[in-house]
Amino acid sequence: MSSKANYDLTETFEYLVELLDAEKFSEVDQFLKQEHPADIADLLEMLDDAHRLKVFESLHLNVAAEVLDEARTDTLQELVEALSDDKLADLLEVMPSDDAAEILSEIDEEQAEAIIALMTPAEAIEVEKLLAYEEDTAGRLMATNIVRLVKDWTIAQTLEYLRSIDLSVETLAYLYVVDTEGKLVGIIPIWKLLTAQPQEQLARIMQTSVITVTVDTDQEEVARVVSQYDFFAVPVVDTNGKLMGIVTHDDVIDVINDEFTEDAQRFGGSQPLEGSYFSTPVWTMVRKRVGWLLLLFLTAQFTTSIMGIFQSDLETVVALSFFVPLLIGTGGNAGSQMTATMIRAVAMNEVRFEDTWRVVGREFLTGAWLGLLMAVASFGLSAAWGNTPHLAVTLALALFVVVIWANLMGVMLPITAARVKIDPTVISGPVMSTLVDATGLLIYFMLARLILAEI
Amino acid sequence: MSSKANYDLTETFEYLVELLDAEKFSEVDQFLKQEHPADIADLLEMLDDAHRLKVFESLHLNVAAEVLDEARTDTLQELVEALSDDKLADLLEVMPSDDAAEILSEIDEEQAEAIIALMTPAEAIEVEKLLAYEEDTAGRLMATNIVRLVKDWTIAQTLEYLRSIDLSVETLAYLYVVDTEGKLVGIIPIWKLLTAQPQEQLARIMQTSVITVTVDTDQEEVARVVSQYDFFAVPVVDTNGKLMGIVTHDDVIDVINDEFTEDAQRFGGSQPLEGSYFSTPVWTMVRKRVGWLLLLFLTAQFTTSIMGIFQSDLETVVALSFFVPLLIGTGGNAGSQMTATMIRAVAMNEVRFEDTWRVVGREFLTGAWLGLLMAVASFGLSAAWGNTPHLAVTLALALFVVVIWANLMGVMLPITAARVKIDPTVISGPVMSTLVDATGLLIYFMLARLILAEI
Numbered sequence: 014m015s016s017k018a019n020y021d022l023t024e025t026f027e028y029l030v031e032l033l034d035a036e037k038f039s040e041v042d043q044f045l046k047q048e049h050p051a052d053i054a055d056l057l058e059m060l061d062d063a064h065r066l067k068v069f070e071s072l073h074l075n076v077a078a079e080v081l082d083e084a085r086t087d088t089l090q091e092l093v094e095a096l097s098d099d100k101l102a103d104l105l106e107v108m109p110s111d112d113a114a115e116i117l118s119e120i121d122e123e124q125a126e127a128i129i130a131l132m133t134p135a136e137a138i139e140v141e142k143l144l145a146y147e148e149d150t151a152g153r154l155m156a157t158n159i160v161r162l163v164k165d166w167t168i169a170q171t172l173e174y175l176r177s178i179d180l181s182v183e184t185l186a187y188l189y190v191v192d193t194e195g196k197l198v199g200i201i202p203i204w205k206l207l208t209a210q211p212q213e214q215l216a217r218i219m220q221t222s223v224i225t226v227t228v229d230t231d232q233e234e235v236a237r238v239v240s241q242y243d244f245f246a247v248p249v250v251d252t253n254g255k256l257m258g259i260v261t262h263d264d265v266i267d268v269i270n271d272e273f274t275e276d277a278q279r280f281g282g283s284q285p286l287e288g289s290y291f292s293t294p295v296w297t298m299v300r301k302r303v304g305w306l307l308l309l310f311l312t313a314q315f316t317t318s319i320m321g322i323f324q325s326d327l328e329t330v331v332a333l334s335f336f337v338p339l340l341i342g343t344g345g346n347a348g349s350q351m352t353a354t355m356i357r358a359v360a361m362n363e364v365r366f367e368d369t370w371r372v373v374g375r376e377f378l379t380g381a382w383l384g385l386l387m388a389v390a391s392f393g394l395s396a397a398w399g400n401t402p403h404l405a406v407t408l409a410l411a412l413f414v415v416v417i418w419a420n421l422m423g424v425m426l427p428i429t430a431a432r433v434k435i436d437p438t439v440i441s442g443p444v445m446s447t448l449v450d451a452t453g454l455l456i457y458f459m460l461a462r463l464i465l466a467e468i
Numbered sequence: 469m470s471s472k473a474n475y476d477l478t479e480t481f482e483y484l485v486e487l488l489d490a491e492k493f494s495e496v497d498q499f500l501k502q503e504h505p506a507d508i509a510d511l512l513e514m515l516d517d518a519h520r521l522k523v524f525e526s527l528h529l530n531v532a533a534e535v536l537d538e539a540r541t542d543t544l545q546e547l548v549e550a551l552s553d554d555k556l557a558d559l560l561e562v563m564p565s566d567d568a569a570e571i572l573s574e575i576d577e578e579q580a581e582a583i584i585a586l587m588t589p590a591e592a593i594e595v596e597k598l599l600a601y602e603e604d605t606a607g608r609l610m611a612t613n614i615v616r617l618v619k620d621w622t623i624a625q626t627l628e629y630l631r632s633i634d635l636s637v638e639t640l641a642y643l644y645v646v647d648t649e650g651k652l653v654g655i656i657p658i659w660k661l662l663t664a665q666p667q668e669q670l671a672r673i674m675q676t677s678v679i680t681v682t683v684d685t686d687q688e689e690v691a692r693v694v695s696q697y698d699f700f701a702v703p704v705v706d707t708n709g710k711l712m713g714i715v716t717h718d719d720v721i722d723v724i725n726d727e728f729t730e731d732a733q734r735f736g737g738s739q740p741l742e743g744s745y746f747s748t749p750v751w752t753m754v755r756k757r758v759g760w761l762l763l764l765f766l767t768a769q770f771t772t773s774i775m776g777i778f779q780s781d782l783e784t785v786v787a788l789s790f791f792v793p794l795l796i797g798t799g800g801n802a803g804s805q806m807t808a809t810m811i812r813a814v815a816m817n818e819v820r821f822e823d824t825w826r827v828v829g830r831e832f833l834t835g836a837w838l839g840l841l842m843a844v845a846s847f848g849l850s851a852a853w854g855n856t857p858h859l860a861v862t863l864a865l866a867l868f869v870v871v872i873w874a875n876l877m878g879v880m881l882p883i884t885a886a887r888v889k890i891d892p893t894v895i896s897g898p899v900m901s902t903l904v905d906a907t908g909l910l911i912y913f914m915l916a917r918l919i920l921a922e923i
Contacts (some may be wrong), residue, residue, distance in 0.1 A: 049679070051696050055817065085818060176663045185657075186641040186700070203641075203658055208631045224504070233859075240725065241506050243718035245641065245700065263698035263719040267492065269721065270695065273728045274812040280735065281808020281897065282801055290813040291823075294831055299837045302805050306838060307802050316793035317853065327786055334782060334789040338771035338905045341793055345800075346737055346764050346898035350757050353736020353897075357729040358745040362510070365538060368746075375750055382754045383761060390765060398772065442897030443801035450793045451494060 022052065024051045026059050032410070034065050042071060043046030050079035058088045066095050072273055078107045086119055087292035091119045102131035110136065111258070114143035119288075122359045133212075143155045150226035151235045154268070155249045155258030161191045162307035164198055164217055169211040180398045182441075186245045190219050191255055197223065197256040225250050228257055239265040276360075279436070280353065282315050311444055315451035323458040327466070332400065333461055335409055337380055337454065343387055344415040344453040350425025351376065352445050380420030384413040407464045411457040418456065419449045477507065481514050482906075497526060505534035505889055513543045521550050533562045542747035548575050557586035565591065566611045566713070569598035573608075574743075583712040606690045607683035608714030609723070610704045617645045617670055619653055624666040624870050641700040644711055645674050652678065652703055652711040680705050683712055687723045694720040731815075734891070735808065737764070737898035764898055770906035778913040781920070787855065788916055791863055792909065798842060799870040800901030806831065806878025807900050811892045815884055821887045827879055835875030839868040862919045866912040873911065874904045 032041045045053060045068070053072070055067050057080065069077060069092060081089065081104055093101060093116075105113040105128065110397070117125040117140065129137050139157060146152025160178070162171055170187075190199040190204070199219030209218055225248045226235050237245050239262060246259040275285035284301040286293045294300075320327065320337075327334055355372075358364040365370055388409040395405035423445060427437035479501070487496045500508060500523070508527070512520050512535065512831060524532060524547060536544065536559055548556060560568040560583065572580040572595065584592050601607025617626055617631070619726060643661070645654040654674030664673055680703045681690050694702050694717060701714040724744075728738035739756040741748045748756075750790075775782065775792075782789055810827075813819040818826055843864040850860035882892035 047677075049697055052699070059820070059822070076746070115503075127768065132486075172662060175659070180659050180663065203662070204630075204635050206662060207627060208635065222502075225533060239719075240721045242504055243721075245717070262700070262721070263695075266695050266698075266717070266721065266724065267725055270816065273724075273731075274816060276732075277735070277808045277812045278805075280732065281805045283805045283809065286809070289816075290809065290818045291826075295833050295837070298830075298834045299841075302802075303838060305797065306801055306805070306842065307845060310794070310798050310842060313794040314849065318850075319788045320790040320793070321853075322515075324786060324790075327789060331779060331783055331786075334792070335775040335779075336770045337789070337792055338775070338796055338909065339765070339768040342768050342902055342905055343761065343765050346761055347757075348740045349897050350733075350736045350761070350883055351784070352731045354738065354741070357732045361725065361729060361744075363745045364516070367514070371746075375711060375753075376851070378750050379753045379757075382750070383758060386754075386758055387761065387765060390762060394769065398776075401524050430631065435692070442804050442901075446800060446897075447797055450797050452661075 022055055022059070026056055027051070027066075027282045029056060030060070030064070031264035033060075033068070038071065041068065042407055045072065045076075050076055051083045054069065054080045054083035054085075055087070057092075060083060062091065062095075065091070073351045074103060075107055081116065082108060082112045085292070086288045089116065090292060093124065098127050098131055102348060105140070106132055106136050107157055109156055110135040110139040111154065114140050114153065118144060118148065121333075146228055149232045150228065151226050151230040151232065151247075151249045151260055152257070153435050154232055154235065154260050154264050155228075156261060157258040159256075159259055160188050161256065162201070164190045164192065164214070164216040164219065166215050166263060167211065168206060168209045168213050168215070169193070169217075171206060171215060171398075172211075175206075177467075187259075189248060189259070190215050191256050194252040194253075195256060197225065197250055199223065200248070203312070205449075223248060226260070227252065233272055233285070234271065235260050236265045236268045240269070245257055258368045276356075276438050279438040280441050282306070282354065282441040305443065309447045312447050313450060316454055319451065319458065323462070326458060326461055330404065330461075332404060332467060333407075333458075333465075335398075339456070340408070340411055340415060341446075341450045341453045344410060344419040344449040345442075346382060347380070348415045348419035348423040348445040348449045350443070351380075351420045352427055353439050355424055355427040355438065359437050364428065366428060369428055372428070373421065376420050377417065377426045381413075383420070385418035387416055388413040403465050407457075407461045410464070411453075411460050414456050415449070415453040418452065419445070422448060473531050473624060475545040477510055480507070482816055482893040483524075484511060485515070485519070488522070490870060493526065493552075495541075495829055499616050500527065505531055506538045509535045509538035509540075509543070510733045512547075513540060516700065517546065517550075520546070526549075528561055529558060533559045536571065537563060537567045540747070541743040544571065544574060545747060548579065553579065553582050553586055556583050559588055560595070561591050563727070564611055565594040565598060566609065566719075569595050569608065571605070573599060601683055604687045605683065606685040606687065606702075606704045606715055607712070609690065609715050610683075611716060612709075614621075614714055615643050616650070616711065617643055617656070619645045619647065619671040619674065621670050622666065623661060623668050623670070625662045626661060626670060627666075628745055638666070644703060644714070645670050646711050648675040649708075650711060651890070652680065652705055654678065659787075671791070678703060681715070682707065688727055689726065690715050691720045691723040695724070699859075706909055707904075733813075735896045737761070737812065737896040741896075742865070760896070760898065764902045767902050768905060774906065774909045774913065775777040778917070781913060781917060785859065785916075788862075788913075790853075795863070795866055795870060795909045795912055796901075796905045798867060799904040800897075802835070802838060802871045803874035803878040803900040803904045804897040805876045806835075806881055807895050807897070810879055811881045811895065814886045814892050819883065821883060824880075824883055827883070828876065831875050831879045832872065835872035836868075839871035842871055843868040858920050862912075862916045865919070866908075867914050869911050870904070870908040873907065874900070876909065877903060 030042060052354060057069060060068060088146055096132050129140060185212050188201045189197060189205055190201060192198050197291060199221045201219045205218055223241060223387060226238055228249055228251055235247060246261040249258045249260060251257050277284045286301060350424060390413050391409045395408060426440040430440055432436045478758060487499060509519055511523060527535060530558055534883045578607060593919045598608060633717055641658060644652060647653050654676045654677050655673045660673055679697060681693055683704055690702060701716040704713045704715060706712055733740045741756060846864045846867050847860060850863060882896040885892045
């Protein structure tokens with residue numbers, strides 16, 4: 014028994030490096046035998062290139078395969094470059110075919126083909142079939158080595174069959190029943206076999222109402238189905254209903270994590286990266302970011318135009334400009350708070366398009382409260398700065414209006430985006446601030462002209 | 469078989485409303501029998517109050533319990549208010565005790581106690597035990613109705629035992645072996661029982677190296693363990709190693725989803741909400757947001773101070789102020805892009821503190837490229853605005869420096885936060901923009917003074 018809660022690899026890593034530096038390789042072997050492959054993968058990432066290869070090559074083939082499967086993209090790529098194609102073919106053959114296909118899709122295409130050519134024909138065909146499905150679909154993600162049972166079999170026949178084959182880990186919780194054409198006709202939780210009578214037919218105990226996805230279902234949709242129905246795994250069928258594989262809960266967790274990373278990057282205002290941080294070259298990072306940066310830069314011209322339009326006011330009351338960053342910053346912050354909350358509420362289906370008016374009502378109120386509090390705070394500030402009463406009123410009123418306005422934009426934009434089937438995360442923090450900057454300035458200067466005209 | 473990929477509830481909902489409006493209640497019953505409880509929960513959320521209660525009361529007790537478990541907080545609270553305590557006690561009794569405890573923790577405390585008093589003593593004790601654990605720990609999340617086997621048993625004895633009890637869904641994939649004191653000593657994947665010899669002892673086929681968490685492990689750490697090791701479930705033990713329950717993959721997916729919602733809200737610049745959007749009162753929303761908004765508002769005073777310090781420059785060249793929103797906006801955007809990417813890279817363990825210098829090197833380069841591109845774009849802008857060459861150079865140079873600077877802050881702040889064990893998401897988009905606003909202005913005006921002094 015070992016608790017891995019709050020497990021910090023750093024100590025393990027330091028001990029490993031000590032052993033390696035002292036060239037105590039048999040102790041390294043002993044030591045690694047006690048570690049989980051997922052943790053070995055993390056340790057490899059922390060090691061330098063020479064040590065990494067040495068440790069990896071010392072692993073038993075099955076463990077090495079699991080480690081390779083768990084390694085993050087950049088470590089994987091480095092290992093693949095350093096190993097021979099023969100060794101890689103051996104490693105991929107001991108993996109489930111979906112994991113092998115995933116690794117092959119992450120490395121150089123030419124090398125991938127060379128490796129496939131070295132695999133046994135049966136494995137090679139299996140892997141190529143998976144690679145033929147489009148990226149990010151259920152077909153790419155599914156495990157194909159599942160147990161298929163025939164519905165006319167009795168429990169006794171089924172048990173005999175199960176004893177004759179190599180039961181793999183992916184098949185654990187459910188067994189799948191197919192007809193003569195391979196079409197899925199039912200599923201059986203494996204524990205039912207333990208308690209059923211030997212002469213009973215599968216058709217009598219199987220569950221026939223099964224929720225499935227198809228091979229071309231997008232992986233995020235697969236994740237949604239598995240989360241919605243609390244599935245251990247979801248069966249994947251082709252257009253004819255033929256059972257092709259299953260997508261299991263652990264793949265779904267990976268998809269959800271990747272999806273969050275993409276959402277966060279999009280929300281930060283870049284296009285999502287395809288690989289992990291270090292496996293993405295600098296120039297790709299620049300490409301992923303420059304589009305939005307430039308678009309927002311051009312949109313921000315409106316701020317310059319608006320400042321230009323109100324040049325005379327700025328010349329008369331130069332202090333007016335002092336509060337520009339503060340005002341548009343506060344508006345942007347309020348908008349960013351709202352849009353982040355709304356994007357998640359929409360993603361989790363807590364808020365639907367039908368709820369728009371209810372949300373607008375709530376957020377008008379929230380915005381008004383927040384705006385009021387900021388306005389009150391600004392009077393304290395104005396006193397400290399020795400602003401004229403007119404300027405103090407202008408600033409307070411502008412804050413009040415801009416916070417309400419930013420809050421409502423933060424509601425409407427994500428809901429509208431979702432309605433027209435655009436990912437609401439395009440309404441990123443930067444998009445919000447840029448839009449609030451321009452409109453906020455307009456509100457500020459118009460209020461200023463109204464109020465200061467009375468001087 | 470039914471594919472639920474891209475399943476849109478709207479049509480189903482409209483059909484249901486049609487049936488309800490026509491008062492065809494037996495057809496409603498028929499119709500709902502074909503729907504999954506998770507989908508029924510979604511449909512209930514979309515219905516108005518009167519219809520919701522009518523539909524819920526028409527459900528079979530077991531289905532109703534599952535629906536209640538799947539309902540989001542605000543719908544749950546409305547149903548709980550409308551139903552009698554007796555009915556609620558009945559519903560909670562047919563649920564697994566962890567689900568019952570979760571629901572009780574989401575409703576009014578007094579009512580929860582009243583309901584517990586109406587439950588059977590055995591169930592009430594079980595639920596109260598779970599509620600005694602702290603919120604957001606493994607103890608709160610775990611299922612307790614698991615199968616415990618004794619290690620001296622043979623397969624035949626085990627099978628006999630399993631046939632004598634009611635096997636529930638939570639126990640599906642693994643069986644847990646304990647010693648006489650209830651300590652976890654091993655686990656057995658259930659399929660092994662199918663293929664093992666009847667006279668074999670459990671002790672011989674069980675896996676004894678088991679990764680566990682303890683009852684007080686934080687739920688996010690539980691989620692990390694389950695994701696890291698691709699577990700179906702993780703056993704939860706007390707400080708003596710006694711097996712208390714298991715946390716399953718579906719609970720982990722819920723934790724990950726909640727966690728991401730919290731991260732998004734924090735990244736947007738608010739404190740995370742405890743409940744769903746609609747179940748959070750307006751005043752709570754205001755409280756969750758006003759803290760950061762006010763803190764950033766006060767921090768933004770520096771921008772006002774800096775503008776004040778350079779008042780004479782602003783009076784000489786009023787056009788200098790026109791570009792303030794554009795410049796600090798672009799810096800804020802670059803910083804927000806970087807910090808979002810970095811927060812996820814740190815969360816997914818792709819970037820560790822040891823990598824700091826490597827990351828800084830990369831991001832200096834990325835920042836320089838992005839800064840250069842923005843600077844070039846700004847010359848086009850300056851031509852369009854008819855800026856003086858001096859002003860054009862000032863603006864371009866300021867953009868170049870500010871983008872690099874913002875990019876580096878976007879790297880350093882999340883890494884440093886993680887290092888000192890602060891959640892890196894506190895470096896939200898709004899925090900980044902506010903910090904970049906102040907420092908960016910300083911860079912801009914100092915460059916302006918240097919360059920424009922030569923006029």
